Amino acid sequence: xxxxxxxxxxxxxxxxxxxxxxxxxxxxxxxxxxxxxxxxxxxxxxxxxxxxxxxxxxxxxxxxxxxxxxxxxxxxxxxxxxxxxxxxxxxxxxxxxxxxxxxxxxxxxxxxxxxxxxxxxxxxxxxxxxxxxxxxxxxxxxxxxxxxxxxxxxxxxxxxxxxxxxxxxxxxxxxxxxxxx
Amino acid sequence: xxxxxxxxxxxxxxxxxxxxxxxxxxxxxxxxxxxxxxxxxxxxxxxxxxxxxxxxxxxxxxxxxxxxxxxxxxxxxxxxxxxxxxxxxxxxxxxxxxxxxxxxxxxxxxxxxxxxxxxxxxxxxxxxxxxxxxxxxxxxxxxxxxxxxxxxxxxxxxxxxxxxxxxxxxxxxxxxxxxxxxxxxxxxxxxxxxxxxxxxxxxxxxxxxxxxxxxxxxxxxxxxxxxxxxxxxxxxxxxxxxxxxxxxxxxxxxxxxxxxxxxxxxxxxxxxxxxxxxxxxxxxxxxxxxxxxxxxxxxxx
Amino acid sequence: xxxxxxxxxxxxxxxxxxxxxxxxxxxxxxxxxxxxxxxxxxxxxxxxxxxxxxxxxxxxxxxxxxxxxxxxxxxxxxxxxxxxxxxxxxxxxxxxxxxxxxxxxxxxxxxxxxxxxxxxxxxxxxxxxxxxxxxxxxxxxxxxxxxxxxxxxxxxxxxxxxxxxxxxxxxxxxxxxxxxxxxxxxxxxxxxxxxxxxxxxxxxxxxxxxxxxxxxxxxxxxxxxxxxxxxxxxxxxxxxxxxxxxxxxxxxxxxxxxxxxxxxxxxxxxxxxxxxxxxxxxxxxxxxxxxxxxxxxxxxxxxxxxxxxxxxxxxxxxxxxxxxxxxxxxxxxxxxxxxxxxxxxxxxxxxxxxxxxxxxxxxxxxxxxxxxxxxxxxxxxxxxxxxxxxxxxxxxxxxxxxxxxxxxxxxxxxxxxxxxxxxxx
Numbered sequence: 051x052x053x054x055x056x057x058x059x060x061x062x063x064x065x066x067x068x069x070x071x072x073x074x075x076x077x078x079x080x081x082x083x084x085x086x087x088x089x090x091x092x093x094x095x096x097x098x099x100x101x102x103x104x105x106x107x108x109x110x111x112x113x114x115x116x117x118x119x120x121x122x123x124x125x126x127x128x129x130x131x132x133x134x135x136x137x138x139x140x141x142x143x144x145x146x147x148x149x150x151x152x153x154x155x156x157x158x159x160x161x162x163x164x165x166x167x168x169x170x171x172x173x174x175x176x177x178x179x180x181x182x183x184x185x186x187x188x189x190x191x192x193x194x195x196x197x198x199x200x201x202x203x204x205x206x207x208x209x210x211x212x213x214x215x216x217x218x219x220x221x222x223x224x225x226x227x228x229x230x231x
Numbered sequence: 232x233x234x235x236x237x238x239x240x241x242x243x244x245x246x247x248x249x250x251x252x253x254x255x256x257x258x259x260x261x262x263x264x265x266x267x268x269x270x271x272x273x274x275x276x277x278x279x280x281x282x283x284x285x286x287x288x289x290x291x292x293x294x295x296x297x298x299x300x301x302x303x304x305x306x307x308x309x310x311x312x313x314x315x316x317x318x319x320x321x322x323x324x325x326x327x328x329x330x331x332x333x334x335x336x337x338x339x340x341x342x343x344x345x346x347x348x349x350x351x352x353x354x355x356x357x358x359x360x361x362x363x364x365x366x367x368x369x370x371x372x373x374x375x376x377x378x379x380x381x382x383x384x385x386x387x388x389x390x391x392x393x394x395x396x397x398x399x400x401x402x403x404x405x406x407x408x409x410x411x412x413x414x415x416x417x418x419x420x421x422x423x424x425x426x427x428x429x430x431x432x433x434x435x436x437x438x439x440x441x442x443x444x445x446x447x448x449x450x451x452x453x454x455x456x457x458x459x460x461x462x463x464x465x466x467x468x469x470x471x472x473x474x475x476x477x478x479x480x481x482x483x484x485x486x487x488x489x490x491x492x493x494x495x496x497x498x499x500x501x502x503x504x505x506x507x508x509x510x511x512x513x514x515x516x517x518x519x520x521x522x523x524x525x526x527x528x529x530x531x532x
Numbered sequence: 533x534x535x536x537x538x539x540x541x542x543x544x545x546x547x548x549x550x551x552x553x554x555x556x557x558x559x560x561x562x563x564x565x566x567x568x569x570x571x572x573x574x575x576x577x578x579x580x581x582x583x584x585x586x587x588x589x590x591x592x593x594x595x596x597x598x599x600x601x602x603x604x605x606x607x608x609x610x611x612x613x614x615x616x617x618x619x620x621x622x623x624x625x626x627x628x629x630x631x632x633x634x635x636x637x638x639x640x641x642x643x644x645x646x647x648x649x650x651x652x653x654x655x656x657x658x659x660x661x662x663x664x665x666x667x668x669x670x671x672x673x674x675x676x677x678x679x680x681x682x683x684x685x686x687x688x689x690x691x692x693x694x695x696x697x698x699x700x701x702x703x704x705x706x707x708x709x710x711x712x713x714x715x716x717x718x719x720x721x722x723x724x725x726x727x728x729x730x731x732x733x734x735x736x737x738x739x740x741x742x743x744x745x746x747x748x749x750x751x752x753x754x755x756x757x758x759x760x761x762x763x764x765x766x767x768x769x770x771x772x773x774x775x776x777x778x779x780x781x782x783x784x785x786x787x788x789x790x791x792x793x794x795x796x797x798x799x800x801x802x803x804x805x806x807x808x809x810x811x812x813x814x815x816x817x818x819x820x821x822x823x824x825x826x827x828x829x830x831x832x833x834x835x836x837x838x839x840x841x842x843x844x845x846x847x848x849x850x851x852x853x854x855x856x857x858x859x860x861x862x863x864x865x866x867x868x869x870x871x872x873x874x875x876x877x878x879x880x881x882x883x884x885x886x887x888x889x890x891x892x893x894x895x896x897x898x899x900x901x902x903x904x905x906x907x908x909x910x911x912x913x914x915x916x917x918x919x920x921x922x923x924x925x926x927x928x929x930x931x932x933x934x935x936x937x938x939x940x941x942x943x944x945x946x947x948x949x950x951x952x953x954x955x956x957x
Contacts (some may be wrong), residue, residue: 084492090776091795092748093721093742109455163727237720246771274951275948276952306811309837312892316894319894367947367951369947371948371950372944376937377937378941380933380940381937381938384937385934388930392933395937399940439841439894439895439898443895443899444901446899454884465889473888476892483764485765487767487888487889487891488769488881488885488888489885490885491767491888492767514910
């Protein structure tokens, strides 16, 4: 009798694990209280800069900046990545990273100053650029992007950056406010 | 042998009152009380309990005195962790042995078969044993605890009341859980030798190789299952659960990391104590059920 | 179209009404009238407006002066140079994000005895230089930073009490910032340094935060004589984090009762000297941090003193470790037995952080023997100090404990006596 029960439990466990295995990968919500960036240790805010990476074994990592995610990937090349998600700059919805359009500009403030933001729609990205400045990158171009925390460059271009910042303050404010939300 | 006689006399006096057949419920309670008292006396009178007292006073005083080098001990520090670990090493082992011997002894010397001739409810026997052991062991521990606390405080260790209370409750709960397990082991063994081997085995498994065992089992499990299974595993090992509750009560819960934040937050609320008492009850009932099932089988043989 | 008309009429009412009638009594009017380098004294009272100070004047409250605004604009905007604000209470009640109580740009300003309550940022410095903020306080609602510096240099923040904000003092690309004798508590990060070089952090107290100080992407800073204490509530809490920090001096700080005392990750060429690291869950943790000097620190009462992963190349010497085996044969004051920290727990929890549940579990002794952790990765102190250099803290009263232990003694001895009694008595 007890053996039967044991076998039953084992089967149940197996079924549960199997079911878990088949489940489609979907990004989890950001937990502002406890999530920290796997790369830079900073708290991850539930904002447009958050990204997420899911390994084949189901482990998830969250990052506070797209740059942090790419830095992590370059330092952990042998991890098996199942999926990666970035956020739409406006709606803050998760977007699969290869379907997103990216904008890079030194005047964009992101949490770790990698200065890249992501959009679900290419149109939104173009609209952002026409309103501000910047360069559109698609997913493939992003792979070749030189991830630099552009402090030195920004200082050299301080004057440009400065006028840029004030040029469209209303818009930049969103990006401006990285460490709070 | 004198104590056995005491035991039997208590039983027989009770039988002679002749209430067994009239009011079984009340009588079961009465039998239980007698076993309780007898077990309590038996344990206190054993020479080994004095050894325990001296051992405890020695160990605890030493630990409290070590604290003298540190400022007010309030939170989860090195010394706190060490004291908790030493309690975790010693209490479960002794309680397992004490609990299992209290039944195995009677199996071995024939007292059990004698008892079987009386219409004695097995539950009352087991619960009575537990209560008796619990009273005696708590008395032994409390005596040593209070004495070493006095020594420590008078010699200049500064301890906070909250800290002392938490440590005390932690130890008493450990005594409870491991007596329950010990009595169950006793019910399953025929001789004291067997009881000793089983007790040491269980102690070794639950205290010494628990992390190793859990981790090696979990290495076969897909990653997302690890956190829930680890949480579940806490409830399979009272020592581990008590340790976590202890650390959380000392405001050290954050050390266990992100996966347990909800559990830890819960443990910081009052609701913890409801769960805790519930868990104590359920755990003990399960152990009781196992023991009674086994003892009943033995009775029939 | 109709809506637009309503809006215009409404706006006209709103804007023209106060300016036509009350213009003379507004602070802004007073300020605009004042000559440069003069002192504008504000009579006691509550002022519902936001003001702009763009020429060198001193704004000084006489008695209890409160300036309050619920608009997105800063309650006080400071521009140009040599503006001083003294003795006022500023309330920013706008819910809009990025609303600041005080916004500063320009040079040589001074904010003194200013008390801020804000739903947004406390004081925001953008392109501000040589500004001094002193003897002030900021109380927020945990949503935004207390003092936020962005591309601002040579500013001094001293004796400011900051509570319930996101980051107490946040500086990004703000070199040569000085923070002295501030108190920051119940916030996210006490002091958060990003891409700012040559900063000076002295004699601050940062307690009950998620992190005492986050020192990130910085070079050539000085962090001295601070207290980073009781930062232990959050699951990622720490006293001080050095992330990608270089040539930073962390000297004589009291780093106690945190979740992790000092966490250094990818940090190099830093000096960690003479700190007192006490009662943390983990004293010091190194991850891929090399080329640092860790010396003359005192590690006491930490549940786990030190953990290091991929950090073997540091100069760790002459620290006091209360857990180390000490033997001084030649009387040098230093132990002959090296103290080796174990990377075991870090390497165990690196891939599966869930195993942190076994932190300091009694069974870890066995697992540690079985676990193969790379030996050369550990951090080793070759000559640990024999005696600690610490000052004694005050001890708590022991009366309650004595009463408690006596009661417990009486209780248990009674149980004992009952057990010893003749059964028929």
